[in-house]
Amino acid sequence: MALIVQKFGGTSVANAERIQNVARIITDTYRAGNSVVAVLSAQGDTTDDLIAKAMEINPRASKREMDMLLSTGEQISCALCAMAIEAMGFPVVSLTGWQAGMKTNKAYGSARIKSIDTERIVSELGRNAIVLVTGFQGLNKYEDITTLGRGGSDTSAVALAAALKADLCQIYTDVEGVYTADPRRVSGARKLDEITYDEMLELASLGAQVLHNRSVEMAKKYQVKLEVLSSFAKKPGTKVKEVVKKMEKTYVVGVAKDKDIGRLALVELEDRPGIAYKVFSLLSKENINVDIILQSIGRGDTKDISFTVKRGDLEAARQILEEHQESIGFDHIDVSSNLAKVSIVGAGMIDNPGVASQMFEAIYGARINIQMISTSEIKVSVLLDEEDADKAVAAIHKSFFGE
Amino acid sequence: MALIVQKFGGTSVANAERIQNVARIITDTYRAGNSVVAVLSAQGDTTDDLIAKAMEINPRASKREMDMLLSTGEQISCALCAMAIEAMGFPVVSLTGWQAGMKTNKAYGSARIKSIDTERIVSELGRNAIVLVTGFQGLNKYEDITTLGRGGSDTSAVALAAALKADLCQIYTDVEGVYTADPRRVSGARKLDEITYDEMLELASLGAQVLHNRSVEMAKKYQVKLEVLSSFAKKPGTKVKEVVKKMEKTYVVGVAKDKDIGRLALVELEDRPGIAYKVFSLLSKENINVDIILQSIGRGDTKDISFTVKRGDLEAARQILEEHQESIGFDHIDVSSNLAKVSIVGAGMIDNPGVASQMFEAIYGARINIQMISTSEIKVSVLLDEEDADKAVAAIHKSFFGE
Numbered sequence: 001m002a003l004i005v006q007k008f009g010g011t012s013v014a015n016a017e018r019i020q021n022v023a024r025i026i027t028d029t030y031r032a033g034n035s036v037v038a039v040l041s042a043q044g045d046t047t048d049d050l051i052a053k054a055m056e057i058n059p060r061a062s063k064r065e066m067d068m069l070l071s072t073g074e075q076i077s078c079a080l081c082a083m084a085i086e087a088m089g090f091p092v093v094s095l096t097g098w099q100a101g102m103k104t105n106k107a108y109g110s111a112r113i114k115s116i117d118t119e120r121i122v123s124e125l126g127r128n129a130i131v132l133v134t135g136f137q138g139l140n141k142y143e144d145i146t147t148l149g150r151g152g153s154d155t156s157a158v159a160l161a162a163a164l165k166a167d168l169c170q171i172y173t174d175v176e177g178v179y180t181a182d183p184r185r186v187s188g189a190r191k192l193d194e195i196t197y198d199e200m201l202e203l204a205s206l207g208a209q210v211l212h213n214r215s216v217e218m219a220k221k222y223q224v225k226l227e228v229l230s231s232f233a234k235k236p237g238t239k240v241k242e243v244v245k246k247m248e249k250t251y252v253v254g255v256a257k258d259k260d261i262g263r264l265a266l267v268e269l270e271d272r273p274g275i276a277y278k279v280f281s282l283l284s285k286e287n288i289n290v291d292i293i294l295q296s297i298g299r300g301d302t303k304d305i306s307f308t309v310k311r312g313d314l315e316a317a318r319q320i321l322e323e324h325q326e327s328i329g330f331d332h333i334d335v336s337s338n339l340a341k342v343s344i345v346g347a348g349m350i351d352n353p354g355v356a357s358q359m360f361e362a363i364y365g366a367r368i369n370i371q372m373i374s375t376s377e378i379k380v381s382v383l384l385d386e387e388d389a390d391k392a393v394a395a396i397h398k399s400f401f402g403e
Numbered sequence: 404m405a406l407i408v409q410k411f412g413g414t415s416v417a418n419a420e421r422i423q424n425v426a427r428i429i430t431d432t433y434r435a436g437n438s439v440v441a442v443l444s445a446q447g448d449t450t451d452d453l454i455a456k457a458m459e460i461n462p463r464a465s466k467r468e469m470d471m472l473l474s475t476g477e478q479i480s481c482a483l484c485a486m487a488i489e490a491m492g493f494p495v496v497s498l499t500g501w502q503a504g505m506k507t508n509k510a511y512g513s514a515r516i517k518s519i520d521t522e523r524i525v526s527e528l529g530r531n532a533i534v535l536v537t538g539f540q541g542l543n544k545y546e547d548i549t550t551l552g553r554g555g556s557d558t559s560a561v562a563l564a565a566a567l568k569a570d571l572c573q574i575y576t577d578v579e580g581v582y583t584a585d586p587r588r589v590s591g592a593r594k595l596d597e598i599t600y601d602e603m604l605e606l607a608s609l610g611a612q613v614l615h616n617r618s619v620e621m622a623k624k625y626q627v628k629l630e631v632l633s634s635f636a637k638k639p640g641t642k643v644k645e646v647v648k649k650m651e652k653t654y655v656v657g658v659a660k661d662k663d664i665g666r667l668a669l670v671e672l673e674d675r676p677g678i679a680y681k682v683f684s685l686l687s688k689e690n691i692n693v694d695i696i697l698q699s700i701g702r703g704d705t706k707d708i709s710f711t712v713k714r715g716d717l718e719a720a721r722q723i724l725e726e727h728q729e730s731i732g733f734d735h736i737d738v739s740s741n742l743a744k745v746s747i748v749g750a751g752m753i754d755n756p757g758v759a760s761q762m763f764e765a766i767y768g769a770r771i772n773i774q775m776i777s778t779s780e781i782k783v784s785v786l787l788d789e790e791d792a793d794k795a796v797a798a799i800h801k802s803f804f805g806e
Contacts, residue, residue, distance in 0.1 A: 016459040050479065054486055056419045061486035068497050069482035072475035076453065079472035083457055083464035094471050099546060120546070143502060143523070 002167040003035045003125070007135065007157035010044040011174045012231040013077045023084035025172065025231060026130060030090060035125050037164065039135040039157040040081055042073025063108035067137070067147045071097070074134030074153075082132050093124050094132040098145065102138030102156065110149035113138060113156070116163040133160065151212020158215045162222035169224050171211060172231035177238035178203065178210050181255040181397045185390060188403045192253055193236075194244035199253050200226075202345040202379045216240065251348035251355050252400045257389050258341040261291070262314035263372070265306040266321065268331035278328055279305065282320055288313045292341070292374040292383065302331075306372060308383065311337055339371065340389035343381040344396060356380045362399035368392050405570040406438045406528070410538065410560035413447040414577045415634040416480045426487035428575065428634060429533060433493060438528050440567065442538040442560040443484055445476025466511035470540070470550045474500070477537030477556075485535050496527050497535040501548065505541030505559065513552035516541060516559070519566040536563065554615020561618045565625035572627050574614060575634035580641035581606065581613050584658040584800045588793060591806050595656055596639075597647035602656050603629075605748040605782045619643065654751035654758050655803045660792050661744045664694070665717035666775070668709040669724065671734035681731055682708065685723055691716045695744070695777040695786065705734075709775060711786065714740055742774065743792035746784040747799060759783045765802035771795050 006029065008022050022040075030036045050069050054061050061069075078094035085092040101117030124131045135153025140146045148155055154171060161169035175183075176191055178200065183189040195203075197220035204213045210228055219226050219240065229237025269275060276295065283290060288309055296304040309317050318335055321328065349355045359380055363370060368391060372383035384392055409432065411425050425443075433439045453472050457464050464472075481497035488495040504520030527534045538556025543549045551558055557574060564572035578586075579594055581603065586592040598606075600623035607616045613631055622629050622643065632640025672678060683693060691712055699707040712720050721738055724731065752758045762783055766773060771794060775786035787795055 016456065019460060053419065053479075053483055057422060057483050058486035058490040060490070062489055065482045065485045065489065065497060068485070068499075069479060072478050075475050076456075076472060079468045080456055080460050082468045082471070083461035086465055086468065087461040087463070094468060096471075096548075145499075 001033050001035065003037070003164060004029055005037045005039065005157050005161040005164065005166045005169045006172060007039040007153060007170065008041065008172045008231055009153065009174070010041040010047070012172055013040055013043050013081065014045070015043070016080075018231075019077070019081050020084050022172075022231060023081055023088060026081075027085060027088050027090050030130050037121060037125070037131045037133060037160060037166070038081070039133050039153055039160060040074060040077045041135050041153040042070070043077050046073045046076055064144060067108050067145050070147055071134070071137045071145045074136055078132045078134050085130055085132075090130055091128055092130040092132065094134075095120065095124075096134050097137035097156075098139035098143075100131075100133040100160070102133075102159075104138035104140050104146045104148070106140040106142065106144075106146070108140075108144070108146055111138060111140065111146035113148070113159045116159060118160075118163050121160075121164065151214050154212045154215035155218060158218045158222075158224050158226070161224045162218065166224070168227060169219070170227045170229060170237075171215075172229060173210065174230065174232065175210060175228075176230040176233055176235055177228050178240070178254070180253065180401050181393055182257070185257075186255070186394055186397050188397065188401060190401060192238050194239045194241065195253050196244055196347050197240060197242060198378055199345050199347050200240045202343070202376075203254050203256055211240070251352045252344045252346040254345050255393050255397045255400070256343050256345065257393050258343070259386060259389070260311050261308050261339050261341050261383070262311040262317075263306060263308050263336045263339050263383065264314070264317055264321070265304055265334040265336075266328070266330040267304050267334055268302040269305055270329035271301050271303045272329075275328065276305065278324075279321070282324060283309075283317055286316060286320055288317050288320075292372055292381065294372045294374075308339075308341070308372070338386045339383050340386040341381050341383055342389055342392045342396065343379050344400070345379045347378050349380070350377045358399055359396055362395045363392050365399075366391050366395040368395075404436050404438065406440070406567060407432055408440045408442065408560050408564040408567065408569045408572045409575060410442040410556060410573065411444065411575045411634060412556060412577070413444040413450070415575055416443055416446050416484065417448070418446070419483075421634075422480070422484050423487050425575075425634060426484055426491060429484075430488060430491050430493050433533055440524060440528070440534045440536060440563060440569070441484070442536050442556055442563060443477060443480045444538050444556040445473070446480050449476045449479055467547060470511050470548050473550055474537070474540045474548045477539055481535045481537050488533055488535075494530070494532040495535065496532050497537075498523065498527075499537050500540035500559070501542035501546075503534075503536040503563070505536075505562070507541035507543050507549045507551070509543040509545065509547075509549070511543075511547070511549055514541060514543065514549035516551070516562045519562060521563075521566050524563075524567065554617050557615045557618035558621060561621045561625075561627050561629070564627045565621065569627070571630060572622070573630045573632060573640075574618075575632060576613065577633065577635065578613060578631075579633040579636050579638055580631050581643075581657070583656065583804050584796055585660065588660075589658070589797055589800050591800065591804060593804060595641045597642045597644065598656055599647055599750050600643060600645060601781055602748050602750050603643045605746070605779075606657050606659055614643070654755045655747045655749040657748050658796050658800045658803070659746050659748065660796050661746070662789060662792070663714050664711050664742050664744050664786070665714040665720075666709060666711050666739045666742050666786065667717070667720055667724070668707055668737040668739075669731070669733040670707050670737055671705040672708055673732035674704050674706045675732075678731065679708065681727075682724070683710075685727060686712075686720055689719060689723055691720050691723075695775055695784065697775045697777075711742075711744070711775070741789045742786050743789040744784050744786055745792055745795045745799065746782050747803070748782045750781050752783070753780045761802055762799055765798045766795050769794050769798040771798075
């Protein structure tokens with residue numbers, strides 16, 4: 001008998017029919033002889049309604065009261081799902097974040113889980129009940145309700161799986177698993193059976209949007225075995241773990257595209273020590289994250305530095321740098337917002353130097369110009385014109401995975 | 404500086420505009436130099452939506468999960484009202500039942516408040532915050548959320564006022580106070596400035612529906628000064644307290660009508676000792692409450708017993724008695740469901756025997772037949788044909804209060 005934590009997102013519990021479906025998945029797992037703890041998100045329309053009500057009354061409401069308001073969403077979906085399971089004749093209990101012992105820091109709206117007091121859950125499992133827990137929320141030291149912010153319910157599930165030493169944490173979503181590329185855009189995109197935590201982290205940060213990075217980081221830290229699968233299709237999904245069996249010669253697990261990219265170039269920068277430090281410390285003080293950095297070799301006494309930021313940070317980055325034009329010492333700033341980043345990810349890459357050149361060859365074959373290149377141990381990213389990105393993904397995917 | 408507990412019902416918080424209005428009432432009280440604890444009900448449509456969602460999934464859901472579901476309603480209205488008060492620039496905090504220390508017994512769906520741990524509220528008041536508390540709910544010894552059932556939010560407010568030793572508990576509703584008769588039906592119905600707890604109890608149980616009996620009983624027990632007033636009109640309401648100054652010669656405070664009445668008569672009952680005990684213990688075992696009982700003087704070896712029950716209990720009462728026809732020993736049962744009870748209430752009545760006969764005279768003057776009569780220290784009730792009830796109320800009201 002195994003202990004399985006299952007997580008169901010907002011689309012999986014969107015209406016009565018889908019809640020019945022979730023109840024079936026949970027009770028099937030229970031009837032197979034497992035203990036089940038299920039973490040549920042709020043119904044999508046509930047959250048939208050609550051936010052609309054708040055905006056009507058006070059668009060600048062405190063985060064504390066927003067948490068008080070929004071945390072009702074998961075309580076509603078958990079209670080409804082418990083009712084569905086009761087109707088099927090199984091013992092079940094729904095628990096709020098605080099009843100489930102989820103303790104967070106005090107950051108309303110974006111709290112982090114500090115610890116989980118599992119006493120209540122363990123006691124409910126001990127009397128053979130199915131336990132439903134509200135995702136996305138906990139209690140801080142003031143005994144106030146907090147919410148965990150983006151990706152919160154995934155994180156709740158992984159944290160519970162870690163605290164309960166669960167055998168498996170299943171993340172049910174509206175896709176069937178992790179794919180070699182976005183299946184809506186790339187024909188021939190294949191579902192992966194397995195993927196490592198590190199690969200999943202790179203794919204998640206590259207916009208694959210299957211699992212939130214926070215939850216994958218936590219799963220890696222506590223070695224929680226994850227499985228991403230669909231609540232609508234009865235199929236095995238993708239397992240995420242520390243080490244996976246690689247198919248022969250498959251070093252790349254996926255191709256991803258990220259359009260949320262803006263590029264700045266400081267042109268004719270004075271070539272003196274400490275100048276890069278000056279530029280990037282100014283941006284970091286403004287909480288602007290820099291992704292790819294490319295520094296040209298000096299020409300005479302000047303050089304150029306190009307770097308990418310999130311598109312929403314582009315204007316703020318330009319302003320802060322222009323304010324310091326004199327002290328930094330550059331001729332002008334070149335800004336570009338119509339670029340995209342395309343990346344390949346794979347844990348075996350570092351031992352296979354041919355992988356990067358195979359990617360460049362595929363891009364060259366599609367007659368696409370590369371603007372910047374960045375590499376890490378398990379990924380290679382290139383910056384391209386946004387209009388070429390889909391073509392590049394398709395060409396790269398075909399080169400590594402065939403049609 | 405006084406401590407005032409205010410309670411706002413579902414219609415008072417029905418939408419954004421009304422929540423703003425409630426926020427104004429609360430902050431006006433606060434700006435006048437008072438400490439304020441406000442108890443809020445759920446928005447009416449929220450509760451309706453939640454019940455509809457539950458019914459769709461499981462019409463026989465457990466009371467525990469229904470409480471888990473429905474308790475979100477007050478949490479939503481409290482958070483929204485807190486946001487409205489924040490927008491007005493006042494310090495405020497919303498608290499759930501468990502955060503406010505409301506401890507109940509374990510009866511899901513109809514819990515009773517056992518104690519209130521006021522530490523959190525007192526500490527929030529200490530930092531000059533306005534405190535909003537979810538009505539209708541608490542926490543039982545299993546750390547599960549419970550709801551208090553009908554009249555729960557009134558009871559929450561009175562219990563908080565008692566525990567905090569508040570100077571006043573204001574119950575804001577959609578009527579302007581307690582009237583001498585239903586103002587929608589009786590022209591000339593007058594608002595009372597003051598009324599005693601006992602009079603209020605009789606009026607409430609007679610269907611005046613301004614305050615729930617449970618909350619009035621608790622107010623009487625802990626001597627909490629109540630005021631019933633409208634959240635829509637800026638006018639003083641009706642004060643409810645132990646002793647009130649009576650206007651000269653006014654012994655009657657109100658005339659009430661209750662249509663939720665059914666009458667059974669056991670005809671030709673054997674006249675032997677213990678027969679009344681047998682009849683009413685059978686009904687009490689089935690949780691059927693009996694209101695007015697009338698026993699005829701025996702004729703030879705038989706007598707008749709008539710009594711009233713709530714209309715919804717009529718059929719169950721008939722069945723249980725027919726099942727025991729032989730052992731009780733009666734000829735047949737006569738059932739009537741088209742009756743109404745009309746009552747006058749007033750604490751001075753017992754010392755003024757003329758009051759009852761003035762009521763009977765008014766009914767006689769309207770040519771209405773009285774079927775049963777029942778009296779207590781502070782009320783006289785008569786049973787009439789339902790179609791005559793409004794005419795009787797008008798005639799009685801005119802006799803005691805004028806046009």
